[in-house]
Amino acid sequence: MDKIKLNLFDLKSKKDLLSVRKFFSKSILHWFNSDSSPNKKYFRKISCPLCGEKESNHAFNIENFSYHVCASCDSLYTNPHLKDGILESLYRDGTYQVYQNSLVKSGSKIRKGVLEKRKFNQISSLVNKKNPRILDVGCGRGTFLEICEKQNWISEGVETSGIVSNNKNIKIYNDDFNTMIFEKKFDVITFWGVLEHMFDPIFAIKKAKNLLNENGLISFEVPSSESFLGEYLKKYSFLPTRYIESARHNIFFSKKIINQISKKFNLEIKKIESNGLDIQTILLEEFDKKTTDKILNIQDILNDLLLGDHYRVFLKKK
Numbered sequence: 603m604d605k606i607k608l609n610l611f612d613l614k615s616k617k618d619l620l621s622v623r624k625f626f627s628k629s630i631l632h633w634f635n636s637d638s639s640p641n642k643k644y645f646r647k648i649s650c651p652l653c654g655e656k657e658s659n660h661a662f663n664i665e666n667f668s669y670h671v672c673a674s675c676d677s678l679y680t681n682p683h684l685k686d687g688i689l690e691s692l693y694r695d696g697t698y699q700v701y702q703n704s705l706v707k708s709g710s711k712i713r714k715g716v717l718e719k720r721k722f723n724q725i726s727s728l729v730n731k732k733n734p735r736i737l738d739v740g741c742g743r744g745t746f747l748e749i750c751e752k753q754n755w756i757s758e759g760v761e762t763s764g765i766v767s768n769n770k771n772i773k774i775y776n777d778d779f780n781t782m783i784f785e786k787k788f789d790v791i792t793f794w795g796v797l798e799h800m801f802d803p804i805f806a807i808k809k810a811k812n813l814l815n816e817n818g819l820i821s822f823e824v825p826s827s828e829s830f831l832g833e834y835l836k837k838y839s840f841l842p843t844r845y846i847e848s849a850r851h852n853i854f855f856s857k858k859i860i861n862q863i864s865k866k867f868n869l870e871i872k873k874i875e876s877n878g879l880d881i882q883t884i885l886l887e888e889f890d891k892k893t894t895d896k897i898l899n900i901q902d903i904l905n906d907l908l909l910g911d912h913y914r915v916f917l918k919k920k
């Protein structure tokens with residue numbers, strides 16, 4: 603399926619990116635002591651949240667967060683790590699709504715018309731069933747589900763931040779996926795930019811697998827621990843604007859852990875691709891069209907090399 607060449611500034615303006623980062627930095631200030639060290643009330647030391655390995659190597663710092671590469675599975679995670687429930691409180695107290703309003707709404711036309719549509723096409727090419735039942739975990743206001751619903755998919759979502767859908771054909775549970783009890787099974791379960799915010803993403807994948815029908819599909823998009831952006835951060839310190847996410851992106855997945863997940867849960871990897879806005883995130887400058895096109899071409903090649911800042915993964919129940 604054709605990739606989309608995406609201009610970061612069509613999706614999010616530089617002004618919005620900078621102001622949201624500032625807002626987030628302020629919102630999470632109380633997590634740190636006056637000397638900028640992580641407050642023990644909010645943080646604790648952990649082993650790798652994806653494979654359990656204790657050993658890790660320091661990779662880089664973003665603001666006051668310290669990122670480490672797991673010595674066993676190559677994933678990247680913050681250590682000390684936010685305690686369970688802390689990030690969720692940020693979603694509940696309205697902070698996340700500000701993010702939604704400033705950054706998600708502004709690019710919603712591109713999201714809905716182009717990005718979400720491509721996701722749907724990718725999934726439907728792997729699902730061989732009429733009117734499949736889909737659950738989108740962390741569905742936001744249900745933009746992706748609206749596309750599914752239009753194609754007569756039975757569409758349901760889970761969202762913790764209190765956002766509701768305007769579409770009466772889409773059922774959104776304002777709840778926590780990991781603690782919910784489901785009485786039915788699904789043909790597709792998706793996690794778009796969700797697992798990296800969870801305290802225990804492996805549990806969520808395990809739960810999703812158990813909720814799948816025969817030949818069911820799990821798709822997720824997660825930050826990559828092997829991106830060009832990550833390599834840049836390891837070598838040259840800078841504050842990436844899109845890492846407002848420094849508070850929220852606590853876990854970055856490696857190819858190795860994706861393979862391990864596939865083996866552990868007996869899920870076949872149908873496809874892995876990488877999508878990114880690495881170069882534009884680093885440069886954070888708007889250029890003339892000719893230069894922008896060249897930057898997007900280089901990004902396109904980085905994505906082909908699986909070096910974009912996100913992995914998109916499609917796993918099928920065997």
Ligand SMILES: [Zn+2]
Pocket residue numbers: 650651652653654655672673674675676677
């Ligand atoms: Zn690990």
